[in-house]
Amino acid sequence: MSQNRFYRWICLVVKPMACCSRVDESCIPARWALLRSPCFARSHIEAFIPWPEVPSASSKVLLLLAFSSNNSIPTPEPTHGQIYPGCGPPIDLPTSFRPYLIMQSYAIPSLVSSLLNVSPSGWSSMFPPPPKWSPEEMPDLGGKVMVVTGGNDGIGKETVKALLAHNAKVYMASRNQVKAQVAIDELKRETGREAVFLRLDLASLQSVKTAAQEFLSKETELHVLFNNAGSIYPPVEDVTEEGYDLQFGTNVLGHYYFTKLLLPVLLKTARLSADGKARVVHVASVGHEFVNGIDLETLKDGPKRKRWHTTKLYFQSKFGNVVVADEFHRRYADQGLVSFSLHPGNLKFDTKRHPSWTIKLLGILNPVIPGPKMGALTQLWAGTMPEGVHLGGKYCIPYARVGQAKNETDDPELGKRLWEWLEEQVRDVEPPYTET
Numbered sequence: 343m344s345q346n347r348f349y350r351w352i353c354l355v356v357k358p359m360a361c362c363s364r365v366d367e368s369c370i371p372a373r374w375a376l377l378r379s380p381c382f383a384r385s386h387i388e389a390f391i392p393w394p395e396v397p398s399a400s401s402k403v404l405l406l407l408a409f410s411s412n413n414s415i416p417t418p419e420p421t422h423g424q425i426y427p428g429c430g431p432p433i434d435l436p437t438s439f440r441p442y443l444i445m446q447s448y449a450i451p452s453l454v455s456s457l458l459n460v461s462p463s464g465w466s467s468m469f470p471p472p473p474k475w476s477p478e479e480m481p482d483l484g485g486k487v488m489v490v491t492g493g494n495d496g497i498g499k500e501t502v503k504a505l506l507a508h509n510a511k512v513y514m515a516s517r518n519q520v521k522a523q524v525a526i527d528e529l530k531r532e533t534g535r536e537a538v539f540l541r542l543d544l545a546s547l548q549s550v551k552t553a554a555q556e557f558l559s560k561e562t563e564l565h566v567l568f569n570n571a572g573s574i575y576p577p578v579e580d581v582t583e584e585g586y587d588l589q590f591g592t593n594v595l596g597h598y599y600f601t602k603l604l605l606p607v608l609l610k611t612a613r614l615s616a617d618g619k620a621r622v623v624h625v626a627s628v629g630h631e632f633v634n635g636i637d638l639e640t641l642k643d644g645p646k647r648k649r650w651h652t653t654k655l656y657f658q659s660k661f662g663n664v665v666v667a668d669e670f671h672r673r674y675a676d677q678g679l680v681s682f683s684l685h686p687g688n689l690k691f692d693t694k695r696h697p698s699w700t701i702k703l704l705g706i707l708n709p710v711i712p713g714p715k716m717g718a719l720t721q722l723w724a725g726t727m728p729e730g731v732h733l734g735g736k737y738c739i740p741y742a743r744v745g746q747a748k749n750e751t752d753d754p755e756l757g758k759r760l761w762e763w764l765e766e767q768v769r770d771v772e773p774p775y776t777e778t
C-alpha cells in the first residue's frame with residue numbers, strides 16, 4: 343500500500359472510528375483542542391498524522407469532526423496558561439464558539455458508528471412496517487383503573503385519550519396542574535370522559551411519594567401503570583431535586599420509586615383480576631442501544647456526569663428503563679406482575695418544548711415522521727390487549743410487535759446491582775406502607 347493510500351485509509355476509517363467509539367477520557371485533550379481552536383486541533387491531530395499528508399479536504403473535515411465527537415464535553419474550563427497533556431499551551435477563544443459546540447453536540451461520526459451497532463430489531467423499530475393493529479380493537483376497559491405518567495402531552499396524552507375512549511378510569515399523573523387541566527378539558531371534549539389529575543413530579547422523590555400516597559388513598563385497584571413520562575435532552579446542568587442527573591432521576595429513579603410504592607395495589611389487583619395479572623409498561627427507547635451499560639458514577643451530579651453529553655445521558659436512562667422493567671419482571675412475575683419495556687417509535691419532536699439543539703436538528707425530520715398518536719399505539723396494544731399478559735420481561739417495538747432489546751440489558755447481575763442502587767436512593771424517603 344502506498345504511503346498516501348495508507349494515510350487515506352487511516353484518515354477515513356481508523357482514526358474517526360477509534361475516536362467515535364471511545365468515550366473515555368483519553369480523547370478529552372483532542373476535543374478540548376477542537377473546542378478552543380481549529381489550528382490547535384490540527385496540531386493535536388498532527389501528533390498522529392502529518393496534516394499535509396491528509397489526502398483531501400473531506401478527510402480533513404471528517405478527522406476534525408471525529409476529534410470533536412464522543413458525546414461528552416470536557417469540564418472544567420482550563421485556566422489560562424494551564425497545559426493539557428498532548429495539547430500544548432492553551433489558546434484564548436470565546437467561550438460560546440457555537441459551530442464547534444454544534445459539532446460536539448451532534449457528534450456526527452459518533453452517531454454513524456453507533457448506528458453501525460444497532461441490532462436488526464433496532465432498525466426495524468426505527469423503520470417499522472405499517473401497523474396491523476389499531477386502538478379501535480382495544481377491549482372495553484370499563485372498571486379498569488390506569489395511571490399514565492406524563493399524560494398531559496405527546497404520547498402520554500394520546501394514550502390517555504384512547505384509554506378514556508374505551509371507558510377506563512384514567513389518572514393523568516403530571517407535574518403541572520394547569521397544563522394537565524387544559525389536556526383533561528380537551529380530552530373530555532373529544533371523548534366525553536374525564537381523566538383524573540394526579541400531581542406527580544418524577545424529579546422529586548418527595549413528590550413521587552406524595553403522589554403514590556394520594557393514589558392509594560383513592561383507589562384499591564390499579565390494572566395498568568404506564569411509566570411514560572420522560573425528560574428528554576435537557577441541559578446537562580439540570581438535576582433533580584435531590585441532585586440526580588435529571589434524565590436518569592426522572593426517567594428511571596422516579597419511575598422505579600413510583601412503581602415500587604404502587605406495587606402493593608398492583609399485586610392486589612393481580613390477585614383479584616380474572617386473568618391474575620396487573621401490568622407495568624416502561625417506556626424506553628431504541629436509544630438504549632447506543633450505550634453498553636450504566637455508569638453509576640454519572641447518576642448523581644459530579645464531574646464525570648458533566649463530561650457526558652445530554653444525548654448519552656438520555657440513552658443511558660432509556661437503557662435503565664429496560665433493565666428496571668426486566669428486574670421488576672424477575673422479582674414479581676410469579677405474583678402476577680407483567681412488567682415490560684418498549685420503544686414507542688421515532689416520532690415528531692415538539693421543537694418549541696425542547697430547547698436542545700439535538701431536538702432542533704431532529705425536528706427537521708418532523709414533516710416526514712409520525713406524530714404521538716402512532717407513538718401511543720404500541721403501549722396501548724401491550725397495555726390493554728389480552729395477549730399483553732404474556733409480555734413480562736419482553737421489549738416491544740412499533741407498531742404493536744415484540745422486539746429484542748440489546749442483550750446487555752438482560753443481565754441479572756446488572757439488574758441486581760441497579761436495583762440495589764435504586765433501593766439505596768429511596769431508603770430515606772420510603773413511607774411506611776403495608777400491603778393491603
Ligand SMILES: NC(=O)c1ccc[n+]([C@@H]2O[C@H](COP(=O)([O-])OP(=O)(O)OC[C@H]3O[C@@H](n4cnc5c(N)ncnc54)[C@H](OP(=O)(O)O)[C@@H]3O)[C@@H](O)[C@H]2O)c1
Pocket residue numbers: 491492493494495496497498515516517518521542543544545546570571572573574592625626627628685686687688689690691692695714717
Ligand atoms: N418522541 C419520540 O420520538 C420518542 C422516542 C423514543 C422514546 N420516547 C419516550 O416516550 C416517552 C414520551 O415521550 P413524548 O415524545 O411524548 O415526550 P413529550 O411530548 O416531551 O412528553 C413528555 C411528558 O413527560 C412529562 N414529564 C417530563 N418530566 C417530568 C417530571 N419530572 N415529572 C412528571 N412528568 C414529567 C412532560 O410533562 P410537562 O408537559 O410538564 O413537561 C410530558 O407530559 C418518553 O419516555 C420518551 O423518552 C419518545
